[in-house]
Amino acid sequence: MESASLTSLGNPFxxxxxxxxxxxxxxxxxxxxxxRAVSGMVVxxxxxxxxxxLVLPVPAQAAMPEPDVIRYRKxxxxxxxxxxxxxxxxxxxxxxxxxFNYVCRRANGYFVHSTVDQFSGESKPVTLPLGxxxxxxxxxxxxxxxxxxGKRRALIPPEVGYISETLKPIPEEFGPxxxxxxxxxxxxxxxxxxxxxx
Numbered sequence: 001m002e003s004a005s006l007t008s009l010g011n012p013f014x015x016x017x018x019x020x021x022x023x024x025x026x027x028x029x030x031x032x033x034x035x036r037a038v039s040g041m042v043v044x045x046x047x048x049x050x051x052x053x054l055v056l057p058v059p060a061q062a063a064m065p066e067p068d069v070i071r072y073r074k075x076x077x078x079x080x081x082x083x084x085x086x087x088x089x090x091x092x093x094x095x096x097x098x099x100f101n102y103v104c105r106r107a108n109g110y111f112v113h114s115t116v117d118q119f120s121g122e123s124k125p126v127t128l129p130l131g132x133x134x135x136x137x138x139x140x141x142x143x144x145x146x147x148x149x150g151k152r153r154a155l156i157p158p159e160v161g162y163i164s165e166t167l168k169p170i171p172e173e174f175g176p177x178x179x180x181x182x183x184x185x186x187x188x189x190x191x192x193x194x195x196x197x198x
Contacts, residue, residue, distance in 0.1 A: 087150025097133040097198040107187040146194040
């Protein structure tokens with residue numbers, strides 16, 4: 001019964017025989033024509049996929065306006081900074097007393113020191129004057145112009161970084177202080193959050 005139903009359906013590939021024992025003298029010719037038929041279908045399908053998008057009208061795209069925001073700035077001191085959050089209120093100027101939190105990392109991303117504990121969230125903000133010579137020059141350049149609540153990320157080169165062990169901000173604990181000073185001769189990344197301009 002099964003063999004009758006198979007023979008009644010017919011062979012979809014006329015060059016192949018239904019019985020593996022019978023070989024046709026036209027087998028080689030049929031295989032070539034099957035290959036041509038399959039490759040013809042592939043070429044036809046590829047051609048229609050390329051033609052369709054070309055035939056359909058494409059709406060003209062409007063030119064995207066360039067943003068007015070400058071993400072990175074390079075200062076005269078060599079500091080490269082990015083404004084992450086603008087902040088509110090008056091800008092910090094040279095001579096002002098400022099309170100801020102910071103995270104210091106090496107240029108390759110390794111953590112060096114932070115005023116915010118990453119586990120408890122407790123912060124020990126730093127309060128320093130922007131005038132004078134007690135703060136590292138690169139960080140002073142980053143803080144000038146910031147507003148309360150503002151955040152900046154900056155790459156500070158070693159020439160305007162910790163050129164002396166007495167410059168601030170510096171951790172009080174021995175381990176973090178040693179870690180910071182051991183990387184003083186390489187660029188450091190500071191992420192600074194301005195809390196108050198006093």
